[in-house]
Each structure stands twice: as structure tokens, then as C-alpha cells.
Amino acid sequence: MTAHPMLIAGEWRSAPADASTFQPSNPSTGELLPDTYPVASSAEIDALLDAGLSASQTLAETDPTAIAAFLEAYADGIAAATDELAALASTETGLPVKPRLEVVEIPRTTGQLRQAAAAARAGDWKQPVIDTANNLRSQLEPLGKPVLVIGPNNFPFAFNGIAGGDFAAAIATGHAVIAKAHPAHPGTSKRLAEIALAATATAGVPTATIQLYYRSSHAEGHRMASDPRLGAIGFTGSEGAGRKIKAAADAVGKPAYFELSSVNPVAFLPGALAEKAADLATEFSGSCLLGTGQFCTNPGLLLTIAGADTETFLTTAAANFNAAPSGVMLVPSLPGELDASVKALVADGAELMGRGTQPTEPGFRAQPALLRVSGATFLGDPKAFQREMFGPGALVVVAADADELAAVAEHLESSLTASFYSASDGSDDALYDRLVPIIAAKAGRLLNDKMPTGVAVSPAMVHGGPFPAGGHPGFTAVGIPASLRRFGALRCYDNVRAGRLPATLQDKNPNGVIWRLIDGTWTQADVAS
The missing domain is CATH 3.40.309.10 (Aldehyde Dehydrogenase; Chain A, domain 2)
Incomplete structure (x- = not known):
């Protein structure tokens, strides 16, 4: 049986005939599903990293409006395929089509993609600071490297590595995403990746802005987590797996954000x-x-x-x-x-x-x-x-x-x-x-006086906490623009000539919308001459 291909460097690439494979199950019946998916090899992991690095370097210099256009086109594509996606995800997860998938989770997913698009276009996540007296200017900027996003089993859309909150935040901040599909719903993830790939063409962003693989060995996963070509990690899953990924990332000082165990x-x-x-x-x-x-x-x-x-x-x-x-x-x-x-x-x-x-x-x-x-x-x-x-x-x-x-x-x-x-x-x-x-x-x-089960997609929401419930008490996986700031690198421009500054740090407000802290006051105005 031929395994489904992986999305690498903008192409659906078939695994070698001798690649290890796996089959997901239908939880409602206990039966194996007919589709087969490959385990990524070392060479394929390297190809994902190389393509993600190149795409991230391009995205870091891409107009945010193009990134926003990609997220919106992707949201439109998901919405158009709601019936198909919900049926597929229900088969793979046992979750009901209605109301859980069609009425709740898919609209939540498209909603957070659109919120991320608006945040990318506005640019407020960068939090620009300008000190005219000392000619110092600073802001959050892209890492210039791809983000690995590993989603959980329990939300095939809203937290999926190829469509969920971590994905949206990483893309909106100018990063390519290497998404690992959860083995419980690989077919759903593949269909989402197909829609996302089409959206890259619509928006004119690099095709390697999004890549997808299904599984790797533990050794390859840990190697990937510590690879210098990778910029950051977003992981939602078990505490045991998360601690191993954290150890690999911490060993090389790589930012990694987690959502693990919680008794609430x-x-x-x-x-x-x-x-x-x-x-x-x-x-x-x-x-x-x-x-x-x-x-x-x-x-x-x-x-x-x-x-x-x-x-x-x-x-x-x-x-x-x-x-x-x-x-x-x-x-x-x-x-x-x-x-x-x-x-x-x-x-x-x-x-x-x-x-x-x-x-x-x-x-x-x-x-x-x-x-x-x-x-x-x-x-x-x-x-x-x-x-x-x-x-x-x-x-x-x-x-x-x-x-x-x-x-x-x-x-x-x-x-x-x-x-x-x-x-x-x-x-x-x-x-x-x-x-x-x-x-x-x-x-x-x-x-x-309220149960904690619901998590609203609101700028005021915090979905995180001290480790191991979350990766860091100062960050959230839900709530835009705060969730975007996890993937930013704080950079300072000291006495840099005006023409060499990023647009968001120049005297003129580049879009008239972004809020900047200028000499101690948050404002949308230009720097006074």
C-alpha cells in the first residue's frame, strides 16, 4: 500500500518504498483506516529544515499584507471545505460532526486565522519603542528561522500543527512553519495542508511557508528540536514527550513553548x-x-x-x-x-x-x-x-x-x-x-463561578501558565496579539541611520495604525520633527 506523501519545499514528496509507515484508527469502531502514512527519514527532516530556513528568511522581509492575505485565503479555503473536513476529522477522531467540528471548532480555527491576519497587518505585536533623546529604537522581529509546531490529538483543527493557534501566531510574525501532524488525524492534517498550499499561491508567499510531515523517530525528533536551522518550537501534548523536547531545546538555548499537564x-x-x-x-x-x-x-x-x-x-x-x-x-x-x-x-x-x-x-x-x-x-x-x-x-x-x-x-x-x-x-x-x-x-x-472548559479566542485570554502546565508563565497559546509575541526576537537599533531602520521604527508611522511607545507615550502619531 502506497503511503501518503509529505509536503516538503512546496512539493508533495513520496517517501521511499522501504520507509516505515503507520495507519490511523477510527476511534468509534476501533478499526484501522485504510490510509498509510510515512515516518520521516533523517534526509527528509533535513530537507524540511533547509526549505523552512530559506522561506523564513524571505518571509522576514515580506510585506505583512502578503502574510495577512495568506492567512485570510487559508481561512476562506477551510471555510469552503467545512463539510469535507468535518467528516474526515470525525472519522479519524470520533468527535461529532455537529456541533463540535462544524459549528464550534472549524469556525474557531478560521476566526483565529483571521485575527492573526489582522494582527500581522497592524503590526502591534512588534511593540516598537522609540527613544529620541538617545536615538535608540527597538521592537520584536522575526527569528529568521522556521517554527516547528506539534499539535495535540484532541483538537484536529483549532490546535492542529498546520492550522491552529501556534501555527497562526508563527505565520503572522513572519515565520515558515514545519508542522507535525498528529498520528491520530493525519488525513485531516494533510487536507488542511493542501488548502494552505493553494493559499500560498493566492497570496504570493513562498510555497515552503508551510510544510507537513506525519511522524519521525524519537531520535530524529530530538535532533530536529536542537537543530540550529530551527528558530522555535510550539508543542501541545503529553508531559513526558514535552519534557524531552524541552530538554533538547534548552540544551541549545532554543525558545520552546509548551502546553502539557494540567489538573485545573x-x-x-x-x-x-x-x-x-x-x-x-x-x-x-x-x-x-x-x-x-x-x-x-x-x-x-x-x-x-x-x-x-x-x-x-x-x-x-x-x-x-x-x-x-x-x-x-x-x-x-x-x-x-x-x-x-x-x-x-x-x-x-x-x-x-x-x-x-x-x-x-x-x-x-x-x-x-x-x-x-x-x-x-x-x-x-x-x-x-x-x-x-x-x-x-x-x-x-x-x-x-x-x-x-x-x-x-x-x-x-x-x-x-x-x-x-x-x-x-x-x-x-x-x-x-x-x-x-x-x-x-x-x-x-x-x-x-464558572467552569474552565471553554477557552474563548479573545485578546484578553490567557491559555498558559507555569511549567509544566505551560512553557513559561509570561506567555499564552491563545489570545492575539499576545500569542504572537512568543515568536519574536527583541532587537535594538542604536544610532542607526534613518534610512536603514525598519519601517515600523522610522519617524513616520508606516500604516497610521500601529501603536508605538515614543518617548514614554503610546501613540499612533509620527515622531515629532
Whole structure:
């Protein structure tokens, strides 16, 4: 069976006949899909890097309007192929065509591509600074090298290496992207790459602005991560793989941005539970079970204080989990990994309170699981009780009192989010004020009276946090233009002649739109003569 080609240097290049290959599966049925994809060789990795370097050097000097035109043409192409793409992705991931793919994720993907286009055209991500007294001018600029983007299994569009947020940010800042397709949805990634390649011709940017491969050996992947031809890395995936990539990048000082493990703690304070314990249990259950729990912001760790209202909450939540069906997961290993995590937590002292129905249909299906543990037991081994259960699983920590809950909070690891439910009458305010300084510092996004599962594509959104939840506490994977700044190199021009300055640092505002910090004031005006 002939393997699908890789997109290298603007051409669909077939792998050698003796190349290693793999086949994806249909998670809903458990059956192998007929298509075969190659594992990239060392020579092919080198070709990707060479072409990406050349294209990035060209893009760094390309008019931002052409880059914006590419992103917009690509978004138009995806929108036009929505039905085809959603059907293909559903086959590869088991995610429903409607509403998840057609109504939610594909429009989100095209929306963030268009937002990135607008940011590229405006140029505000560069944050130009001009000091006329000292004749110093600085701004963020492209790295001049390609960005490797590795997407996750759970978002075949919005976080895909060839179409998602990291891709959009890297392109908008003038970088070619070498995209690694996730093995769970390679066909979807290939079709996206075909649409993107057509958009390069429409916009007149280099064809190697986008390249795609499907898999490599671990050795080749680590070599690529440390190669001097690569400018930066954006990775969303498992903590184990991310740590290895980080080690390779850190060894050579390469910027790398990650989204890895996160249990996303949610504190249900006593007054909130007194007001509506059963309703909050239903709200939590819906969030945890959404998409079979395969969201990076899935609420996996709940913090409570013992009491009758907490027991009401737990009884309702356990009933919801017991009644929940075993949903489809994205790859074959995930249901077993969830089971292993549940067994490990029970062995460590947690109590299993709710377990979804046994799967009776084919495919990769996982039983939802709700567990509880006392605050004292949690404090005996905090790391063990913060193992990530990727999927529809959560652990409730029931502290004896506020002091024990604060002690639990002190031992929390980093997460993408931290959520608090508190009483409307203010009775929880003192405890909230005590806990927030402890917990919020360990997360990128603080929520009140709201589940963390949704991630809006907004300039104010932060989707990141301290490592290993994110790659760096100062950066976000969602939220334009902030997400673009991850891929910028800060450069200073000291006494450089006016004609040699980049357009955005010259006295005249190049487009009348970009905001520049001129002698301490943010303005869209020209430098005063």
C-alpha cells in the first residue's frame, strides 16, 4: 500500500518504498483506516529544515499584507471545505460532526486565522519603542528561522500543527512553519495542508511557508528540536514527550513553548455549596464529561471542605458519573491509561465514588470516574494525588476545615486554570481572599463561578501558565496579539541611520495604525520633527 506523501519545499514528496509507515484508527469502531502514512527519514527532516530556513528568511522581509492575505485565503479555503473536513476529522477522531467540528471548532480555527491576519497587518505585536533623546529604537522581529509546531490529538483543527493557534501566531510574525501532524488525524492534517498550499499561491508567499510531515523517530525528533536551522518550537501534548523536547531545546538555548499537564483545580467554597450544591454538582459533571473529558482545561481536581452540603454535592455528582456512558477517546491507549490512573489513586487511598457504564460498543471507550480523598490523605502524598487523568475523571479533595484546605492549596502544582465558586452573599469572601494568593499564582487563568472548559479566542485570554502546565508563565497559546509575541526576537537599533531602520521604527508611522511607545507615550502619531 502506497503511503501518503509529505509536503516538503512546496512539493508533495513520496517517501521511499522501504520507509516505515503507520495507519490511523477510527476511534468509534476501533478499526484501522485504510490510509498509510510515512515516518520521516533523517534526509527528509533535513530537507524540511533547509526549505523552512530559506522561506523564513524571505518571509522576514515580506510585506505583512502578503502574510495577512495568506492567512485570510487559508481561512476562506477551510471555510469552503467545512463539510469535507468535518467528516474526515470525525472519522479519524470520533468527535461529532455537529456541533463540535462544524459549528464550534472549524469556525474557531478560521476566526483565529483571521485575527492573526489582522494582527500581522497592524503590526502591534512588534511593540516598537522609540527613544529620541538617545536615538535608540527597538521592537520584536522575526527569528529568521522556521517554527516547528506539534499539535495535540484532541483538537484536529483549532490546535492542529498546520492550522491552529501556534501555527497562526508563527505565520503572522513572519515565520515558515514545519508542522507535525498528529498520528491520530493525519488525513485531516494533510487536507488542511493542501488548502494552505493553494493559499500560498493566492497570496504570493513562498510555497515552503508551510510544510507537513506525519511522524519521525524519537531520535530524529530530538535532533530536529536542537537543530540550529530551527528558530522555535510550539508543542501541545503529553508531559513526558514535552519534557524531552524541552530538554533538547534548552540544551541549545532554543525558545520552546509548551502546553502539557494540567489538573485545573476548582474550589467549591462552603457558602456556594450551601446555596446550590446539587446544581453545582450537575454543572461540574457536565464540564468534566464534556468531550469524554478530553479538554486541556478539564476540571480534574476539586477542593472542598467537609460538611452536609459537600456530601449533597458528592452524592449528586457520583450519580451523574454512574449514569454517564463510556465515551469515545481519541487513541487506543487512552482508556487503559485512565483505568490505570484510577487504580493507582485507589491504591494510594482514594475512594471510588462513581464509575460510568461499562462499554458495550466497539471503539476506544473510557468509563468516567469520580473519586474522593480526605485532605489529610492528600497531604500525605500531594504529587500522587495530582496525577493527570486525561479523560472523564476527577478527584475531589475533602478537607477537614479551612486550615487544611489552605494547606492543600499550598501543595498544588501548576495548572492552566484555577476556579472558585463562592457564595453570592459574601460569606465565602474571607476564605476566597485567603486561598486566591496561594492558588492563582500557580495558574494562567483565574475563574469565578464558572467552569474552565471553554477557552474563548479573545485578546484578553490567557491559555498558559507555569511549567509544566505551560512553557513559561509570561506567555499564552491563545489570545492575539499576545500569542504572537512568543515568536519574536527583541532587537535594538542604536544610532542607526534613518534610512536603514525598519519601517515600523522610522519617524513616520508606516500604516497610521500601529501603536508605538515614543518617548514614554503610546501613540499612533509620527515622531515629532
